[in-house]
Amino acid sequence: YAPKGTPKPVLEKLTAALQKSVTDPDVIKRLDGMGVSAVSMEQATPAALRTHLKNEIDTLGGLLIKAGVQAN
Numbered sequence: 394y395a396p397k398g399t400p401k402p403v404l405e406k407l408t409a410a411l412q413k414s415v416t417d418p419d420v421i422k423r424l425d426g427m428g429v430s431a432v433s434m435e436q437a438t439p440a441a442l443r444t445h446l447k448n449e450i451d452t453l454g455g456l457l458i459k460a461g462v463q464a465n
Contacts, residue, residue, distance in 0.1 A: 394442065404439055411437045 395404060414420050415431040424431050435441060 395439075408438055 395407060412434045415434060415437050421431050432441075436445070
């Protein structure tokens with residue numbers, strides 16, 4: 394994630410670094426050790442991350458409201 398208005402070259406550099414990390418065997422091994430899986434390279438893009446976040450908000454937002462959870 395990056396702040397709104399982050400220059401495109403910076404986003405491209407961050408995306409390339411993220412995509413490199415999700416295919417790095419050492420990173421994958423460390424994540425596996427924590428019980429977490431790395432996302433695929435296709436999922437390691439700004440558009441895919443936006444879609445994932447929107448889906449999480451849509452899915453969990455209603456649940457949190459029904460449960461009465463409020464931010465402080």
